[in-house]
Amino acid sequence: xAAYILRRLLIAVPLVFGVLTLTFFIIRLAPGDPAxxxxxxxxxxxxxxxxxxxxxxxxxxxxxxxxxxxxVLHGDFGRSFSRAQQPVLExxxxxxxxxxxxxxxxxxxxxxxxxxxxxxxxxxxxxxLDRFLTVTALFxxxxxxxxxxxxxxxxxxxxxxxxxxxGLNEVGAESYxxxxxxxxxxxxxxxxVTVLSINGAxxxxxYVRGSMLEVIRQDYVRTARAKGLSERAVILKHALRNALLPxxxxxxxxxxFIFSGALFIEVIFAFPGMGRVxxxxxFARDYPLIIANTFVSGTLIVLGNLLSDVLYAVVDPRIKL
Amino acid sequence: xxxxxxxxAAALPLLLAATLLFSxxxxxxxxxxxxGSARDTTLVVAMLGDADYLNPVLGASVTSGNIxxxxxxxxxxxxxxxxxxxxxxxALEKSLRPVKSDDGGRSPKGALAxxxxxxxxxxxxxxxxxxxxxxxxxxxxVAGDFKFAYRLYGNPVIASPRQQxxxxxxxxxxxxxxxxxxxxxxxxxxxxxxxxxxxxxHLALFHTSLTPLPEHVWKGVGPEQFRESKLNQRPVGSGPxxxxxxxxxxxxxxxxxxxxxxxxPGNIRRIMFRIVPDYTVRLTQLQTGGxxxxxxxxxxxxxxxxxxxxxxELKTVGLxxxxxxxxxxxxxxxxxxxxxxxxxxxxxxxxxxxxxxxxIDREAIIDGYLGTYGTICNTDISPSLKWAYDDxxxxxxxxxxxxxRLLEQEGWLPGPDGIRQKNGKKFSFTLYTNxxxxxxxxACTVIQQNMKEIGIDCRIEMQESNVFFENLQSRKLDAWMAxxxxxxxxxxxxxxxxxxxxxxxxxxxxxxxxxxQLSELAKAKMRSEDARPYWxxxxxxxxxxxxxxFLYWIRETxxxxxxxxxxxxxxxxxxxxxxxxxLKPSANTVP
Numbered sequence: 059x060a061a062y063i064l065r066r067l068l069i070a071v072p073l074v075f076g077v078l079t080l081t082f083f084i085i086r087l088a089p090g091d092p093a094x095x096x097x098x099x100x101x102x103x104x105x106x107x108x109x110x111x112x113x114x115x116x117x118x119x120x121x122x123x124x125x126x127x128x129x130v131l132h133g134d135f136g137r138s139f140s141r142a143q144q145p146v147l148e149x150x151x152x153x154x155x156x157x158x159x160x161x162x163x164x165x166x167x168x169x170x171x172x173x174x175x176x177x178x179x180x181x182x183x184x185x186x187l188d189r190f191l192t193v194t195a196l197f198x199x200x201x202x203x204x205x206x207x208x209x210x211x212x213x214x215x216x217x218x219x220x221x222x223x224x225g226l227n228e229v230g231a232e233s234y235x236x237x238x239x240x241x242x243x244x245x246x247x248x249x250x251v252t253v254l255s256i257n258g259a260x261x262x263x264x265y266v267r268g269s270m271l272e273v274i275r276q277d278y279v280r281t282a283r284a285k286g287l288s289e290r291a292v293i294l295k296h297a298l299r300n301a302l303l304p305x306x307x308x309x310x311x312x313x314x315f316i317f318s319g320a321l322f323i324e325v326i327f328a329f330p331g332m333g334r335v336x337x338x339x340x341f342a343r344d345y346p347l348i349i350a351n352t353f354v355s356g357t358l359i360v361l362g363n364l365l366s367d368v369l370y371a372v373v374d375p376r377i378k379l
Numbered sequence: 380x381x382x383x384x385x386x387x388a389a390a391l392p393l394l395l396a397a398t399l400l401f402s403x404x405x406x407x408x409x410x411x412x413x414x415g416s417a418r419d420t421t422l423v424v425a426m427l428g429d430a431d432y433l434n435p436v437l438g439a440s441v442t443s444g445n446i447x448x449x450x451x452x453x454x455x456x457x458x459x460x461x462x463x464x465x466x467x468x469x470a471l472e473k474s475l476r477p478v479k480s481d482d483g484g485r486s487p488k489g490a491l492a493x494x495x496x497x498x499x500x501x502x503x504x505x506x507x508x509x510x511x512x513x514x515x516x517x518x519x520x521v522a523g524d525f526k527f528a529y530r531l532y533g534n535p536v537i538a539s540p541r542q543q544x545x546x547x548x549x550x551x552x553x554x555x556x557x558x559x560x561x562x563x564x565x566x567x568x569x570x571x572x573x574x575x576x577x578x579x580x581h582l583a584l585f586h587t588s589l590t591p592l593p594e595h596v597w598k599g600v601g602p603e604q605f606r607e608s609k610l611n612q613r614p615v616g617s618g619p620x621x622x623x624x625x626x627x628x629x630x631x632x633x634x635x636x637x638x639x640x641x642x643x644p645g646n647i648r649r650i651m652f653r654i655v656p657d658y659t660v661r662l663t664q665l666q667t668g669g670x671x672x673x674x675x676x677x678x679x680x681x682x683x684x685x686x687x688x689x690x691x692e693l694k695t696v697g698l699x700x701x702x703x704x705x706x707x708x709x710x711x712x713x714x715x716x717x718x719x720x721x722x723x724x725x726x727x728x729x730x731x732x733x734x735x736x737x738x739i740d741r742e743a744i745i746d747g748y749l750g751t752y753g754t755i756c757n758t759d760i761s762p763s764l765k766w767a768y769d770d771x772x773x774x775x776x777x778x779x780x781x782x783x784r785l786l787e788q789e790g791w792l793p794g795p796d797g798i799r800q801k802n803g804k805k806f807s808f809t810l811y812t813n814x815x816x817x818x819x820x821x822a823c824t825v826i827q828q829n830m831k832e833i834g835i836d837c838r839i840e841m842q843e844s845n846v847f848f849e850n851l852q853s854r855k856l857d858a859w860m861a862x863x864x865x866x867x868x869x870x871x872x873x874x875x876x877x878x879x880x881x882x883x884x885x886x887x888x889x890x891x892x893x894x895x896q897l898s899e900l901a902k903a904k905m906r907s908e909d910a911r912p913y914w915x916x917x918x919x920x921x922x923x924x925x926x927x928x929f930l931y932w933i934r935e936t937x938x939x940x941x942x943x944x945x946x947x948x949x950x951x952x953x954x955x956x957x958x959x960x961x962l963k964p965s966a967n968t969v970p
Binding site: 216 | 417418421423429431432437439535536538539540541542543546606607611624626627628629630649651653654655656657659660663664666667669687843844845846848849850852863866870873874883884
């Protein structure tokens with residue numbers, strides 16, 4: 059398996075690199091100008107030109123590419139255009155902890171609730187409980203996240219002010235003790251994580267239900283029941299393990315989500331995470347930041363796929379890599 | 380098996396705990412103690428975006444502007460006089476125009492200049508500075524700090540967005556300012572600016588009052604490193620507030636500086652600019668008391684806002700912002716291909732453009748969307764600039780019948796499909812605007828309907844803002860809807876100048892030498908008021924030629940918590956007198 063992983067990683071290098079090169083050219087060929095902000099009445103026409111000069115955008119494209127290539131090979135992704143010349147890796151390292159906190163909490167909640175609901179609906183197939191859970195899950199699954207988030211804010215922050223509207227902490231939280239600070243942070247994370255996980259859990263529940271239904275019709279489940287095992291043992295030990303095989307691959311593909319951020323949630327709840335960084339970079343035509351973000355998410359998609367494949371082999375001994 | 384289960388059961392809480400600890404690592408910097416309820420002495424302002432540079436030479440974002448205004452000292456205080464529409468400039472012992480004490484006008488106590496003298500030939504201005512002002516680190520603020528800062532503003536490597544302010548200094552006409560002669564500092568409290576031409580006093584005051592930087596702090600930073608310097612995040616200023624903490628993309632907090640003499644801050648101990656990108660959430664925060672100020676509330680939310688929370692008040696200010704429909708006066712395709720001019724096949728004639736304005740029901744757009752927060756716009760001189768505004772101009776009213784007559788006189792007759800045509804060419808165009816603006820979206824729909832009624836085919840296309848702006852600049856659009864926010868000094872040549880290569884914002888290609896002449900004549904007057912006849916003629920010409928259809932002026936509306944006292948809204952900015960605000964104690968509405 060180690061050889062397989064190594065091979066996949068080696069293939070990933072040119073792949074990610076190709077993606078970056080493509081991004082490099084596409085964003086420069088797309089309409090829009092990073093210095094456009096400085097083209098307005100009252101600002102000297104020279105400013106936009108001077109800014110372009112500073113950013114090195116006046117060089118011919120191949121020259122720009124070679125310069126960029128040299129820097130990236132030295133691990134230097136450059137400085138952000140739109141964020142006051144902050145090194146882009148610093149921008150990303152500030153945004154990542156926020157995004158990861160939300161994403162990991164969400165992911166855990168997703169899979170926990172998703173699996174529980176999925177198993178219950180499958181075991182009680184076609185009962186009222188199953189229908190109720192299925193309809194509710196579909197209801198939440200088909201709801202747009204940003205709208206759902208706004209509704210939750212109106213309900214739980216405005217009508218019943220139980221949770222804060224936005225932000226990561228209260229005003230003045232920097233003077234709290236560590237425990238109080240943590241509790242304040244959890245209080246602020248409650249609404250966004252709920253929104254994200256209800257939506258995601260509903261999807262996973264549908265998945266688990268389908269896969270579970272398939273598995274409990276298998277012969278070996280009947281055998282397990284026939285040999286007198288308790289229903290609990292049959293479902294949790296024999297059926298669930300096998301039903302989770304396809305779900306495990308979902309975990310791998312969730313990896314990019316952990317790092318790339320949930321855009322709507324970040325904008326609505328004013329969290330300075332990766333999703334916002336990416337979109338703001340695109341709107342501002344902040345080339346270095348766009349490329350660095352592409353690098354992060356591209357690498358993660360490749361790694362996520364690899365992880366799914368490896369996990370598959372780990373949980374299913376029949377699969378040999 | 381048992382131990383396996385245990386690990387799995389323990390792993391989850393461990394993972395969650397680790398995640399939270401990880402998140403706590405990003406605990407904001409800061410420290411210090413906030414006694415009592417922090418919220419009672421903290422003013423929280425919701426902002427759309429973060430500050431870029433907390434440096435007056437570089438700052439370009441709105442948030443940066445608000446913050447540098449509080450952190451840094453200024454040479455003069457400026458004030459917009461709502462009764463005349465003229466800007467007044469105040470030093471400690473002198474003002475350009477008489478100060479009206481009745482409307483509580485701004486006290487000049489924040490000015491660094493004690494007084495100034497304009498040379499009789501209007502080619503130089505001499506300031507006498509106060510000697511008791513100090514930077515945060517205790518060093519005195521001296522004339523040299525201004526000269527030092529102006530060199531930075533003018534340095535092309537630094538690319539300051541404010542270099543236009545240096546346009547009249549000695550040497551600027553030859554390409555680069557001769558700083559040694561243009562700015563002189565005979566001693567620490569005397570500052571002299573010299574110009575290459577006579578400059579009206581109000582313009583001289585406006586352009587010489589850029590914010591200084593402490594030379595002793597910045598002198599080691601080369602121009603190449605200027606933008607990257609860490610000093611941009613730790614500004615040394617001398618205003619009533621100091622930077623307390625800056626958590627990027629979250630909030631910028633200022634704390635009051637009791638030692639400050641320029642002027643002493645009020646009872647607001649902290650000002651937090653909180654970054655909340657989503658509009659609905661900003662409004663909700665204002666309603667729950669999470670923030671105290673939200674700028675640019677949309678008209679459709681006014682009613683709900685005031686019903687939901689009686690502790691919120693809405694204040695309007697204006698008029699500085701207008702929307703218009705641009706018609707390309709010249710044939711852009713032809714111009715782009717040949718650099719030669721010929722009238723646009725649809726919009727080239729003033730009579731057609733008048734007809735289009737008559738066809739657009741501007742009142743309906745205002746009634747339907749802006750209500751009392753909008754008013755018809757005739758030209759780009761704001762009714763707020765009373766000294767220049769021509770109130771005798773009658774708006775071209777909504778009159779489809781007149782519009783049809785004008786079009787038919789011009790040869791645009793109904794075709795077999797109901798769409799007007801002339802010499803086989805259909806009157807059919809696409810109206811472009813930027814995506815994501817509800818107001819323009821609404822106006823476009825009304826206009827499309829209006830056009831249909833007079834037999835003109837109008838399609839609407841929304842473009843992403845960057846793309847829209849680039850298409851506008853490269854003259855690819857025939858008709859579009861956009862807006863301008865006007866400056867408080869009238870300077871229209873960027874928009875109407877005849878040299879299309881130089882006038883970067885003349886997107887319509889409108890050319891009228893008299894407009895340029897009038898602008899130059901008006902700018903050459905040493906007193907703004909004396910230029911009024913020129914500006915009146917200017918407005919009449921624009922009204923006659925209708926190079927664009929001016930739609931409406933917008934009264935900008937901002938929401939404030941009622942616990943703020945002393946705020947006066949002024950066209951020159953929401954926070955222009957923020958250092959005079961105070962907070963009513965314990966009037967906080969929500970826990």
